[in-house]
Every structure is written in structure tokens, then in C-alpha cells.
Amino acid sequence: MATRLRPVSVLFKYLTVCNASKKCTVIGGSGFLGQHMVERLLDKGYSVNVFDIRQGFKNEQVQFFIGDLCSKKDLLPSLQGVNVVFHCASPAPSSDNKELFYKVNYTGTMTVIEACKEVGVQKLVLTSSASVIFEGRDIKHGTEDLPYAKKPIDYYTETKILQEKQRMGHVQEVLKANDPANNFLTVAIRPHGIFGPRDPQLVPILVETAKSGKMKFMIGDGKNLVDFTYVENVVHGHILAGEHLQKDSPLCGKAYHITNDEPIPFWAFLTRILIGLNYDAPKYLIPYWLAYYLAFFLSFLVFILGPLIKIKPTFTPMRVALAGTYHYYSCERAKKDMGYKPVVSLDQAVERTIKSYSHLRRAS
Numbered sequence: 005m006a007t008r009l010r011p012v013s014v015l016f017k018y019l020t021v022c023n024a025s026k027k028c029t030v031i032g033g034s035g036f037l038g039q040h041m042v043e044r045l046l047d048k049g050y051s052v053n054v055f056d057i058r059q060g061f062k063n064e065q066v067q068f069f070i071g072d073l074c075s076k077k078d079l080l081p082s083l084q085g086v087n088v089v090f091h092c093a094s095p096a097p098s099s100d101n102k103e104l105f106y107k108v109n110y111t112g113t114m115t116v117i118e119a120c121k122e123v124g125v126q127k128l129v130l131t132s133s134a135s136v137i138f139e140g141r142d143i144k145h146g147t148e149d150l151p152y153a154k155k156p157i158d159y160y161t162e163t164k165i166l167q168e169k170q171r172m173g174h175v176q177e178v179l180k181a182n183d184p185a186n187n188f189l190t191v192a193i194r195p196h197g198i199f200g201p202r203d204p205q206l207v208p209i210l211v212e213t214a215k216s217g218k219m220k221f222m223i224g225d226g227k228n229l230v231d232f233t234y235v236e237n238v239v240h241g242h243i244l245a246g247e248h249l250q251k252d253s254p255l256c257g258k259a260y261h262i263t264n265d266e267p268i269p270f271w272a273f274l275t276r277i278l279i280g281l282n283y284d285a286p287k288y289l290i291p292y293w294l295a296y297y298l299a300f301f302l303s304f305l306v307f308i309l310g311p312l313i314k315i316k317p318t319f320t321p322m323r324v325a326l327a328g329t330y331h332y333y334s335c336e337r338a339k340k341d342m343g344y345k346p347v348v349s350l351d352q353a354v355e356r357t358i359k360s361y362s363h364l365r366r367a368s
């Protein structure tokens with residue numbers, strides 16, 4: 005009798021292992037990228053927990069855990085029985101709140117690592133950013149081997165570096181925490197310029213700027229190539245990373261650029277979105293050096309006047325650099341190690357994005 009039942013119990017054990025390996029938690033799952041991750045993971049048969057400080061959507065297939073990732077007590081229930089954790093939570097870059105970035109992105113991520121280890125999560129996939137190597141100067145086809153920025157462009161990027169980096173003497177940062185001997189594997193995904201339906205940032209801000217009549221000038225010669233990455237490609241990169249992250253795989257403890265692999269002139273991309281939504285594209289060129297020094301002068305004025313009036317300039321030297329420099333990244337490593345290939349081309353991506361924002365379209 006016992007021998008006849010054996011294949012069934014082996015099958016049961018196999019199915020249990022398979023189910024466990026398809027159980028995941030998306031930290032930051034209520035956000036723009038997070039929601040797209042959740043949808044795709046469900047499509048692929050994963051059982052999905054979402055951990056976030058807010059519930060961004062409703063879905064009966066998803067179990068929500070509302071809490072702060074800086075609290076291990078909050079995190080632990082969401083990680084029970086989970087094989088892979090996708091950590092894509094972060095305060096919004098626009099908040100410019102140094103303490104908050106440090107608390108959530110850096111110390112909070114240490115708490116995520118501790119919590120994962122405590123409950124036996126085997127894999128942690130961190131959403132990092134390609135901006136960790138950007139210092140305001142041209143980067144063309146940059147690889148992951150380029151050093152971290154010595155002068156990161158803002159506090160957000162500074163803490164994205166701290167969160168990801170392998171710093172000797174510190175045992176907790178994500179890539180350094182990769183520990184196959186103890187069955188805990190880590191990998192970081194570095195997307196750049198994520199866009200797509202339901203993004204609360206790029207398209208809505210672009211439209212607001214166009215409506216207010218401030219979208220008239222292009223900084224530089226309009227030729228600087230930049231990566232804009234469709235959200236579904238970013239999701240695809242994360243899921244591939246989670247699936248290919250195995251003991252002895254080359255992914256362990258490494259960072260991977262994930263882009264659309266079709267760099268496009270920064271201003272051409274914005275123009276396509278604007279024209280697609282029936283707004284005027286910027287027409288006039290302003291030399292890069294002029295825009296940079298104007299922004300520098302403005303920041304200096306704000307600094308001098310700081311004790312008297314509080315102003316938060318949006319026209320900063322770093323914003324000028326983001327709009328006027330080349331910064332596009334190689335994703336050859338992701339192609340080689342995990343078979344990454346964008347699933348949506350830039351043309352399709354722009355078309356789908358414009359369609360999804362038809363409510364923001366200017367009436368003719």
C-alpha cells in the first residue's frame with residue numbers, strides 16, 4: 005500500500021515545492037511599477053502578496069499587507085511561506101526628503117533583508133536604478149561595471165546607491181547580502197526612465213507643463229540619446245531575474261540594466277508624447293551650457309536667500325543635465341545571463357501609453 009502511494013506523495017511534494025517557488029511578495033506593490041508587476045505575476049500563475057503603506061488597488065486574488073517596510077514587525081506576516089520578494093518600494097524622487105530617503109531606501113532595505121532571512125525567503129530582487137552611475141555627464145551604452153556616482157544627482161539616487169552597493173565591511177546592502185551558503189540570493193535590477201499606462205509622474209507632469217505654457221525650450225541640440233523603458237519590459241526583467249536567480253547562477257549578487265534597448269533623443273521622446281496628446285512640442289533650442297549656468301545661478305540665489313524665503317527651484321543644474329546629456333545603458337548582461345529581450349518595442353510602447361492617457365488629450 006505504502007509503495008503504491010509513493011508516486012502520489014512524491015507528486016504532492018513536488019507540487020508543494022512548485023507552489024512555494026511561485027509564492028511571492030511585492031513590496032511597493034501599490035505603486036506604478038508594483039501594480040504592473042502584480043498583474044503579470046498573477047498572469048504567470050504566481051500567488052501574490054502585496055506589502056505597501058497604502059492599498060493602491062483592489063484585487064481579490066491578491067493578499068494585501070499594509071505597513072511600513074521600516075518595521076520588521078509589519079513586514080514579517082507578508083513574507084511567510086514566500087520564495088521570492090520583489091522590493092520596488094521607494095519614496096517618490098520628487099519629495100527630495102533626505103531623511104525619508106535614507107530611512108526607507110537604506111535602513112528600511114536592511115530591515116527587508118533581515119526579515120527575509122528570518123522567515124527563510126530564498127530570493128530578493130531589488131528595483132534599483134540606472135541613475136546610480138549617472139553624475140550629470142554623458143554616458144553612452146554604459147555597462148554595469150561603471151563605478152557608482154561619486155556625486156549622485158540627488159538624495160534619492162544617493163540612497164539608491166547605498167541600498168544596492170556591495171560595500172566591504174557592511175553586511176546588509178542588497179547585493180552584499182547575497183549568501184548562497186545560507187540559501188539567500190539577491191539581485192538588483194536597474195531600469196531607466198520607466199513609462200507606461202497609469203504612471204502618475206512622466207506623462208501627467210509633461211501635460212501640466214505643456215498646459216502652463218512652459219514647454220517651449222529644448223535644452224542642448226536636441227540629439228542627446230536617453231533610455232525610456234516601457235513598464236512591461238521592466239516587469240519582464242524583474243520576473244526573469246527572479247526565475248534565473250539560482251545557486252551558482254551568474255545573477256547572484258549582481259546588478260542588471262533593464263532598458264527598451266532603443267535609446268531615443270530625449271526631446272524626440274517628449275515630442276512624440278506631446279504631439280500624440282495634441283499639445284505643441286518645444287520649438288526653441290537653448291544651448292546646454294547656457295541652461296546649465298542659468299540653473300546654477302538660480303540655485304546659488306536660492307541658497308543665498310534661503311534664510312529669508314523658502315523656494316524649491318525645479319530648474320536645477322541636475323535637471324538640466326538629465327534633459328541635456330546622453331545617458332543610455334547597455335543591457336547586454338541581462339541578455340546574456342537571463343535571456344532578456346524587450347517584449348514591447350518603443351513604437352508600440354509609445355502608442356499604448358498615449359492611448360491610455362486619452363483623458364489628458366487636448367481638445368482640438
Ligand code: NAD
Nearest residue numbers: 032034035036037056057072073092093094133195197198
Ligand atoms: P511609486 O511611487 O509609484 O511606487 C512606490 C511604492 O512604494 C508606493 O506604492 C509607495 O506607497 C510604496 N512605499 C513608499 N514608502 C514605503 C514604505 N516605507 N513602506 C512600504 N511601502 C512604501 O514608484 P515607481 O515609479 O513605481 O518606482 C518603483 C521602483 O522603481 C522604485 O524603487 C524606484 O526607485 C525605481 N525606479 C523607478 C524609475 C521610474 O522612472 N519610475 C526609474 C528607475 C528606478
